[in-house]
Amino acid sequence: MLTEIQEGKALNPVVKHITQEKINLYAEASGDFNPIHVDESFAAKTPFGGTIAHGMLNLAYVSEMMTLAFGRSWLSGGKLRARFKESARPGDTLTINGKIDCVEQKDGISYANCSFECRNQKGEMIVAGEAIVKVSSDKK
Template sequence: MVAEFHEGNALLSVVKHITQEQINLYAHASGDFNPIHIDESFAANTPLGGTIAHGMLVMAYVSEMMTLAFGRSWLSGGKLSVRFKAPARPGDTLTVEGKIDSIEDENGVSYANCSLECHNQRDEAIVAGEATVNLLEE
């Protein structure tokens, strides 16, 4: 599996459309019923001006991209560090993209260091960050 990855390789993008129904379902699954996510009249009167998706819902899409690229290697111990740049809103179409910035060997183990970004249909950055994954031999 290690031979498949090279510095500069783009990861397969993940594209997701956000709906209020999806946000509401995530609230039930996560137990996070903060009104900024689920109460449209409450959220309309906040500085955000409307409901927003849970940050961890957006992070699930980032993890999906990493899982598609690295499979078991990602699921068994990938590391992620991100910054939330802007909220994801109902009606947004999010695209998660990434690339392998470097591959390093440490004590006989190969690691891929990746950069990633999630942006909306207006090309506004929603999330930016880095991920590291141990390239396990399959």
């Protein structure tokens, strides 16, 4: 977890490798068997040309980074807005980065406003967004 909540502080990055096996596992765990994720022959005929990872799988990695940084403050008081810009594909390595853009006080509570992005090994943006975490005042 972060020991200091301050503006400009980078969050520890998370790096994940995407495989079709992981996508299939995610489909089973979530119940989302959309063929664009799990049916290679269907996906090959779409404009994507092959299977892609679930957007929510990519977002789970973002949430992991936020959990590592903020712990239960994120799990019980986090808020995020994410845009899925490009698709992650089997074979991709995703790196999720984030930082605290600013710390705001509202009604005696501190909020860490963060930005995050998830890029593949080519540097293409897969997910971008913002997150807000309610942090206790003793962590300012």
